[in-house]
Amino acid sequence: xxxxxxxxxxxxxxxxxxxxxxxxxxxxxxxxxxxxxxxxxxxxxxxxxxxxxxxxxxxxxxxxxxxxxxxxxxxxxxxxxxxxxxxxxxxxxxxxxxxxxxxxxxxxxxxxxxxxxxxxxxxxxxxxxxxxxxxxxxxxxxxxxxxxxxxxxxxxxxxxxxxxxxxxxxxxxxxxxxxxxxxxxxxxxxxxxxxxxxxxxxxxxxxxxxxxxxxxxxxxxxxxxxxxxxxxxxxxxxxxxxxxxxxxxxxxxxxxxxxxxxxxxxxxxxxxxxxxxxxxxxxxxxxxxxxxxxxxxxxxxxxxxxxxxxxxxxxxxxxxxxxxxxxxxxxxxxxxxxxxxxxxxxxxxxxxxxxxxxxxxxxxxxxxxxxxxxxxxxxxxxxxxxxxxxxxxxxxxxxxxxxxxxxxxxxxxxxxxxxxxxxxxxxxxxxxxxxxxxxxxxxxxxxxxxxxxxxxxxxxxxxxxxxxxxxxxxxxxxxxxxxxxxxxxxxxxxxxxxxxxxxxxxxxxxxxxxxxxxxxxxxxxxxxxxxxxxxxxxxxxxxxxxxxxxxxxxxxxxxxxxxxxxxxxxxxxxxxxxxxxxxxxxxxxxxxxxxxxxxxxxxxxxxxxxxxxxxxxxxxxxxxxxxxxxxxxxxxxxxxxxxxxxxxxxxxxxxxxxxxxxxxxxxxxxxxxxxxxxxxxxxxxxxxxxxxxxxxxxxxxxxxxxxxxxxxxxxxxxxxxxxxxxxxxxxxxxxxxxxxxxxxxxxxxxxxxxxxxxxxxxxxxxxxxxxxxxxxxxxxxxxxxxxxxxxxxxxxxxxxxxxxxxxxxxxxxxxxxxxxxxxxxxxxxxxxxxxxxxxxxxxxxxxxxxxxxx
Numbered sequence: 001x002x003x004x005x006x007x008x009x010x011x012x013x014x015x016x017x018x019x020x021x022x023x024x025x026x027x028x029x030x031x032x033x034x035x036x037x038x039x040x041x042x043x044x045x046x047x048x049x050x051x052x053x054x055x056x057x058x059x060x061x062x063x064x065x066x067x068x069x070x071x072x073x074x075x076x077x078x079x080x081x082x083x084x085x086x087x088x089x090x091x092x093x094x095x096x097x098x099x100x101x102x103x104x105x106x107x108x109x110x111x112x113x114x115x116x117x118x119x120x121x122x123x124x125x126x127x128x129x130x131x132x133x134x135x136x137x138x139x140x141x142x143x144x145x146x147x148x149x150x151x152x153x154x155x156x157x158x159x160x161x162x163x164x165x166x167x168x169x170x171x172x173x174x175x176x177x178x179x180x181x182x183x184x185x186x187x188x189x190x191x192x193x194x195x196x197x198x199x200x201x202x203x204x205x206x207x208x209x210x211x212x213x214x215x216x217x218x219x220x221x222x223x224x225x226x227x228x229x230x231x232x233x234x235x236x237x238x239x240x241x242x243x244x245x246x247x248x249x250x251x252x253x254x255x256x257x258x259x260x261x262x263x264x265x266x267x268x269x270x271x272x273x274x275x276x277x278x279x280x281x282x283x284x285x286x287x288x289x290x291x292x293x294x295x296x297x298x299x300x301x302x303x304x305x306x307x308x309x310x311x312x313x314x315x316x317x318x319x320x321x322x323x324x325x326x327x328x329x330x331x332x333x334x335x336x337x338x339x340x341x342x343x344x345x346x347x348x349x350x351x352x353x354x355x356x357x358x359x360x361x362x363x364x365x366x367x368x369x370x371x372x373x374x375x376x377x378x379x380x381x382x383x384x385x386x387x388x389x390x391x392x393x394x395x396x397x398x399x400x401x402x403x404x405x406x407x408x409x410x411x412x413x414x415x416x417x418x419x420x421x422x423x424x425x426x427x428x429x430x431x432x433x434x435x436x437x438x439x440x441x442x443x444x445x446x447x448x449x450x451x452x453x454x455x456x457x458x459x460x461x462x463x464x465x466x467x468x469x470x471x472x473x474x475x476x477x478x479x480x481x482x483x484x485x486x487x488x489x490x491x492x493x494x495x496x497x498x499x500x501x502x503x504x505x506x507x508x509x510x511x512x513x514x515x516x517x518x519x520x521x522x523x524x525x526x527x528x529x530x531x532x533x534x535x536x537x538x539x540x541x542x543x544x545x546x547x548x549x550x551x552x553x554x555x556x557x558x559x560x561x562x563x564x565x566x567x568x569x570x571x572x573x574x575x576x577x578x579x580x581x582x583x584x585x586x587x588x589x590x591x592x593x594x595x596x597x598x599x600x601x602x603x604x605x606x607x608x609x610x611x612x613x614x615x616x617x618x619x620x621x622x623x624x625x626x627x628x629x630x631x632x633x634x635x636x637x638x639x640x641x642x643x644x645x646x647x648x649x650x651x652x653x654x655x656x657x658x659x660x661x662x663x664x665x666x667x668x669x670x671x672x673x674x675x676x677x678x679x680x681x682x683x684x685x686x687x688x689x690x691x692x693x694x695x696x697x698x699x700x701x702x703x704x705x706x707x708x709x710x711x712x713x714x715x716x717x718x719x720x721x722x723x724x725x726x727x728x729x730x731x732x733x734x735x736x737x738x739x740x741x742x743x744x745x746x747x748x749x750x751x752x753x754x755x756x757x758x759x760x761x762x763x764x765x766x767x768x769x770x771x772x773x774x775x776x777x778x779x780x781x782x783x784x785x786x787x788x789x790x791x792x793x794x795x796x797x798x799x800x801x802x803x804x805x806x807x808x809x810x811x812x813x814x815x816x817x818x819x820x821x822x823x824x825x826x827x828x829x830x831x832x833x834x835x836x837x838x839x840x841x842x843x844x845x846x847x848x849x850x851x852x853x854x
Contacts, residue, residue, distance in 0.1 A: 344392020
């Protein structure tokens with residue numbers, strides 16, 4: 001028997017299980033989050049006898065006689081201070097890591113109330129945050145130290161009104177800091193069972209036979225399902241090419257392919273039952289290179305062949321422009337798969353109520369998953385009700401089906417609530433990655449450094465299934481020439497199936513990859529033309545009214561020039577500073593219907609904000625609150641933000657393509673204008689009880705290949721220039737990020753998005769990799785190369801705009817993706833200036849952060 005004290009209460013157990021399982025499952029202390037299961041991420045950090053402990057790697061026997069503290073056990077004063085300071089500093093985004101950060105903060109502040117920033121960095125080094133870039137978390141801890149040290153009172157005053165661009169703590173900060181907000185895995189339903197899929201042993205194999213008899217005989221086994229139990233066995237966002245499970249006689253396409261789905265009474269016995277399934281399979285040689293996959297004799301991964309899509313963007317005569325140019329540079333660039341590494345592993349719960357199926361999920365679009373699951377189960381769409389809980393990070397990685405469809409299938413067939421949760425290992429092996437690409441880029445300029453033309457051929461590895469490989473390739477192509485004023489371009493992209501892990505949406509959505517190639521080429525052209533990298537960008541930067549390489553006329557809110565002017569002094573003052581610029585679309589664009597929606601309902605004298613727009617940490621509820629309050633002139637306490645539910649909130653589309661701030665925001669503004677008009681007549685919210693006010697915004701664009709002389713590819717673009725500064729050793733000293741985000745709706749959130757995006761971009765450029773050998777990933781979570789607080793330099797954020805904001809959403813443009821796009825080429829330029837080596841592969845080799853192998 002093991003005895004210990006948890007949050008002041010005596011506890012005991014005769015089972016030597018993991019500490020995290022005891023705290024979460026037995027005591028329901030859900031502030032303790034499981035992010036990795038290997039002691040690497042720190043989301044499960046607790047205090048044991050005054051020391052920080054990772055609960056996921058400790059057994060109860062190690063806790064015998066100890067006093068354990070979780071966030072739930074903090075004093076009332078501590079809870080109030082941490083909740084206020086983390087909210088006020090803007091330190092909370094997805095929130096999954098935050099309780100662990102608070103525990104690390106408490107251990108530090110119990111030792112000293114006068115810590116330095118370096119002390120704080122060291123204190124949270126064991127805690128990974130994928131959203132914030134750490135800077136605002138450090139600010140919050142330093143602020144908390146001040147509140148404790150000076151015994152300061154927590155401010156209670158609420159603003160009488162809230163305008164856009166005013167500081168305001170995000171609406172979900174408190175519940176995330178204190179761990180009271182619900183993520184899917186925090187939920188336990190009566191009579192709930194657990195499911196897990198058996199995965200293929202090989203990237204490519206013929207499944208001859210699957211024998212379930214021994215597994216079905218296990219006493220905990222509720223059921224085992226295979227492909228024959230699925231009404232429609234194909235799913236997929238845009239192309240239904242992904243198997244729910246691989247059937248007998250079929251061939252697997254990657255190691256994450258599901259062969260069977262086990263349902264158990266207890267999650268602890270899932271692996272036991274899976275091990276009893278006997279699979280007779282024949283290993284086949286995999287195809288793991290896009291170029292090999294396009295060869296005539298390559299085995300077909302899908303019946304349609306190995307070419308998912310080909311995209312062409314051609315304007316003018318690039319060959320003639322390049323041939324007549326003074327300077328021409330050409331390189332082949334290679335960028336790797338990378339893992340999203342969001343803090344919350346994928347998890348879903350499904351339960352049946354009569355002829356309806358309900359889901360609790362953490363996806364980026366409840367309506368997309370509603371439609372996909374309805375298709376899989378052959379149900380009317382309205383019979384599938386999907387409700388989002390808190391989402392612990394996404395970055396594009398939670399757009400595809402991962403666990404939702406398996407939970408739905410098992411719940412529909414068993415009639416019982418079913419939870420499916422990925423371990424971190426399953427997440428790494430099964431969920432989509434950033435597309436690896438090989439890119440041949442040729443760029444030319446005249447004797448004065450003015451760009452004349454460019455050609456590019458892009459090979460994008462979409463892995464085993466389409467996912468969003470088509471749109472990602474489109475964005476890589478439409479942005480490949482950069483945000484510059486020249487018009488002779490010839491860009492061809494190939495999206496290719498392989499037997500690698502599928503690739504899908506990832507922050508930057510293809511632009512991150514092609515921006516690296518084009519910006520590096522431009523830096524070399526500057527050297528040939530005898531001007532600085534800053535000057536070549538300034539001469540060629542797109543101005544309002546000029547035409548982008550994709551043919552679109554730059555709108556009056558274009559402010560690339562202003563981003564360059566903002567960083568000129570800092571760039572020119574350092575000999576080892578690297579620079580890169582970029583643009584990034586807001587909205588899906590290229591002729592695809594794209595609608596934002598938001599409804600406002602009056603209930604109990606409050607304005608309920610209803611939208612399905614998923615919040616993965618970017619703060620969409622806070623954005624909506626700003627816009628509604630600005631339009632109505634009311635204080636925020638009169639609003640209630642409701643999370644997405646297909647039975648209640650309107651379809652606002654996927655949280656992707658940096659679209660929701662603009663699209664949902666404009667829809668919220670339009671709904672609020674209708675409510676404002678009604679208020680002028682009714683006189684009070686109470687008089688409008690029960691009324692619903694709808695808002696909708698449709699972004700109209702032109703398709704790829706449009707014959708219009710100046711097609712509108714996207715309704716808006718953000719622009720950015722970033723500078724990465726190194727010291728003589730090659731260590732980062734500072735990053736300056738100047739961004740045209742239009743009107744900044746919430747300063748804390750926007751700054752935090754950029755800081756986090758920059759750190760993710762630094763990882764992409766310097767440390768993160770996802771090596772795949774023969775279709776097999778070879779890394780664990782702790783070796784993905786994720787930057788920690790002690791690795792991250794100061795990030796200075798500068799907001800600029802043109803002074804001519806667009807009308808939609810008060811002039812706001814998306815910020816979530818663009819902040820990661822130019823960072824890697826800025827790193828490349830910095831290292832080139834440091835050591836003269838022109839690197840063409842990510843992550844950059846032979847740097848302070850990635851030493852050559854001996």
